[in-house]
Amino acid sequence: xxKYSIFIILLVSCKxxxxxxxxxxxLKNIKNLKTLNLSNLKNTEAGLKLVPxxxxxxxQTAIEKKEFEKALEIYDEISKMKNINTQxxxxxxxxxxxxxxxxKKYEEAVTAWEKVIAIRKNNTFALRxxxxxxxxxxxxxxxxxxxxxxIEIKPEVLISRIDLIKMMEQMGSSKEELKKEVDQxxxxxxxxxxxxxxxxxxxxxxxxxxxxxxxxxxxxELNTLKFNTLEPFLKHKSSLIRIRTGKLAAxxxxxxxxxxxxAEKQKDPGVKKAWQKVLKEE
Numbered sequence: 001x002x003k004y005s006i007f008i009i010l011l012v013s014c015k016x017x018x019x020x021x022x023x024x025x026x027l028k029n030i031k032n033l034k035t036l037n038l039s040n041l042k043n044t045e046a047g048l049k050l051v052p053x054x055x056x057x058x059x060q061t062a063i064e065k066k067e068f069e070k071a072l073e074i075y076d077e078i079s080k081m082k083n084i085n086t087q088x089x090x091x092x093x094x095x096x097x098x099x100x101x102x103x104k105k106y107e108e109a110v111t112a113w114e115k116v117i118a119i120r121k122n123n124t125f126a127l128r129x130x131x132x133x134x135x136x137x138x139x140x141x142x143x144x145x146x147x148x149x150x151i152e153i154k155p156e157v158l159i160s161r162i163d164l165i166k167m168m169e170q171m172g173s174s175k176e177e178l179k180k181e182v183d184q185x186x187x188x189x190x191x192x193x194x195x196x197x198x199x200x201x202x203x204x205x206x207x208x209x210x211x212x213x214x215x216x217x218x219x220x221e222l223n224t225l226k227f228n229t230l231e232p233f234l235k236h237k238s239s240l241i242r243i244r245t246g247k248l249a250a251x252x253x254x255x256x257x258x259x260x261x262x263a264e265k266q267k268d269p270g271v272k273k274a275w276q277k278v279l280k281e282e
Contacts, residue, residue, distance in 0.1 A: 052078050052088045059095055068099040075099075090116055097129065106137035124150045128160060140171050156192050158222060159215040161185045189222050197229060203238055210244040219251040227254050234262060243274040250278045 055078050062071035075092045078084065097112035110133055116126040127150045134143035144167055150160045165181050195201055196209055210233070216223040225248060233245035246263075249255030259275055266272040 052081060052084055056088070056091055056095070063095070063098060063102075066102070068103050072096060072099050086119060090119060093119075094126070094129075097133070101133055101136070106133055109133045110137075122153050124154050124157065124160075127153075128163075131163070135167065140167060143167060144171065156188060156209070156212060157215075158185065158189055158192075158212055161188060162216065162222075185222075193225060193229065196225075196233075203236075203241065206233065206236070207238070207241055207244065210241065210248060214244060214247055223248065224251045227252070227258065230255060231258075234259070239268050239271050242268075242271050246271070246275040247278050250281075 055074055059071045059074040059078075062068070062074065075095050078088065079092055093112045093115040097109045097116070100106070100109035100112060110130065113126050113130040113133065116123060117130070120126065127146050131143045131146035131150070134140070134146060144164070147160055147164045147167065150157065151164065154160070161181065162185065165178060165185065168178055168181060192209055192212065196206065213223045213225070227249070230245050230249050233241055234249060236242055236245070246259055249259045256279065260279055263272055263275040263279065266275065
């Protein structure tokens, strides 16, 4: 009986109501599903997919509260469930890695990140985190190799190159070696900017490249662009691109002034709110 109760709740609640009322009622009932007994829910077909997500969220909440042992117990529970998908397994390993890192159990954290990489060999997120764990553990050569791998996979990611240069300084690299990496960093940045100026660049790449520039900390010549480069993206059809461009524009006085003027005329409430927020922060 329970197997069908979720769908019955949603269908009955929509009877003889306007489309807006139906939508609100369905959303309310979906939110209420979070309070269902997990032991009952996992016996349903829908529950087999929903329970891992709820438990993963519970584990993340435990991490945020610094209850790392509790989070690890939840990840163990999920890992013992049948038919969990690859994405869930990746989240389990990444979650465990975070727990072990905060607990300063670096060897276990490395093992967990390596399990992610075994499934997704070119996962730069996992490789960057692996490098960070090795760095905190004091194993700089291994951290260096992990960062090198990130750059091989995604050479345009500036923050990885910056991290690599800082690590080389820690390792006592020569001035010539450091200069070579710094030159490569600026060459990569300039190449990225030139691609942004291209008429052939697609929306997805624009969004990605703007994000790469925003990853660079502070306001400097690496992440600040001439206003005539940014202006077309402030008027782009994509609200997500306009929001990201606004964050970059606010890094210069000229861009900040123009962004304030555009924010007053911006009709999209989401974009307007994001721009106003960044103007206050900068």
